[in-house]
Amino acid sequence: MINYFKLKLLKTAFFLGEKYKVETKVIVADFGEREDIYNGIKAGLEGLEIGVLVNNVGMSYSYPEYFIDIPELEKMIDKMVNINIMSVCKMTRLVLPGMLERSKGIILNIASASGMCPTPLLTLYSATKAFVDFFSRGLHAEYKSKGIIVQSVLPYYVATKMSKIRKPTLDKPSPETYVRAALGTVGLQSQTNGYLPHALMGWIISLLPTSTAINLIMKTNKQIRARYFKKMKGK
Incomplete structure (x- = not known):
């Protein structure tokens, strides 16, 4: 596991060791x-x-915003x-390279449903996830004959800290529910929404x-943006 938060890594490694009796190597790095990390x-x-390899690291906006008005735009x-x-x-x-030497391996790249269609007010995020999707599908075509599976995973909302959704619902599942469903598509689809309700939405x-x-x-993101500013104004 690789993360910039060492304490979180150590806690997760301890949990995995206790529950599944496995050894987990941790590497601290801020992507x-x-x-050059x-x-x-x-x-x-x-x-x-x-x-x-699961490429799951990612970031999005704090709230939907017009590109030029994103706070600290250059840094973002x-x-x-x-x-x-x-x-x-x-x-x-x-x-x-190591996977190619062994003629087997799986690379799961977590993109986003936002990468399936231009997403105004999340434009930069949407574009980066479109890159992940195209990169993944291109790699799969290049290396599937060599025993390598590369899958692009494009979820809609999942109840995580990043999405700021606390309570799971049918269309906004918990991470556990989503991952369980998504793993069932590995080797079957090179591009997947990972979860049946999300596939129907797509x-x-x-x-x-x-x-x-x-x-x-x-229209939807303008409404979310308006609610965000209304909430901030009320604080």
């Missing part, structure tokens, strides 16, 4: 930094046979590209003309 990660992975651009795009490319570069959106879908998303 949002400009500095990947030499340290490479050293930490030395000697390990990585059978499955650098950080989001480093976290959402650069990490996927660099981690794949580190792990894929199918419905795909039936709409792109311009209609974009307009609907814009």
